[in-house]
Amino acid sequence: MRTVLMIPLLALLATGASADSLANQLKGCSSIEADTERLACYDALSNSLTERAEQHFGQEQQRVIEEAPDSIEATIAQIDKVAYGKLLITLDNGQVWRQNDSGRVNWKTGDSVTVERALFGSFLMKPTDGGRNLRVKRVK
Numbered sequence: 001m002r003t004v005l006m007i008p009l010l011a012l013l014a015t016g017a018s019a020d021s022l023a024n025q026l027k028g029c030s031s032i033e034a035d036t037e038r039l040a041c042y043d044a045l046s047n048s049l050t051e052r053a054e055q056h057f058g059q060e061q062q063r064v065i066e067e068a069p070d071s072i073e074a075t076i077a078q079i080d081k082v083a084y085g086k087l088l089i090t091l092d093n094g095q096v097w098r099q100n101d102s103g104r105v106n107w108k109t110g111d112s113v114t115v116e117r118a119l120f121g122s123f124l125m126k127p128t129d130g131g132r133n134l135r136v137k138r139v140k
Contacts, residue, residue: 021067071116096140103134
C-alpha cells in the first residue's frame with residue numbers, strides 16, 4: 001500500500017512540479033512521518049535538482065523574486081548616521097539597510113518596522129504600526 005502511495009509522489013517530484021516551489025516541495029517531504037518514505041521523497045527531490053536547474057537556466061533572478069516574500073517584519077537593532085545625514089539601519093535579523101531618499105524619521109532602537117517591495121526593485125521601510133516610510137537599499 002505504501003509503494004502505491006509513494007509512486008505518484010515520486011513521479012510528481014521527478015517531473016519538477018513546475019507550479020510548486022522547491023521550498024514547498026521540501027516542506028512536503030518533511031511532513032512525511034515514516035523515515036524511509038521521507039528519505040525516498042528527499043532522494044527523489046535531490047535527483048530532480050539538475051533537471052530543475054536546466055529548466056530555469058537564464059531565469060534565475062526571476063525565480064528568486066517569485067519565491068521571495070513581499071515584505072518582512074523586524075525590529076531595529078541599531079541606527080547609525082552615515083554620509084549626507086542618511087541612516088544605516090541594522091535589524092535584529094542581521095540585515096543592514098541604507099536610506100536612499102532624503103526623508104527624515106524619528107525612529108529608535110527597538111522600533112518594529114516592515115520592509116516591503118516597491119516599484120522597479122526598490123524597497124520601502126516603515127513602522128509596523130504605520131507612519132512615514134523611507135526608501136531603502138539592502139547593504140548586507
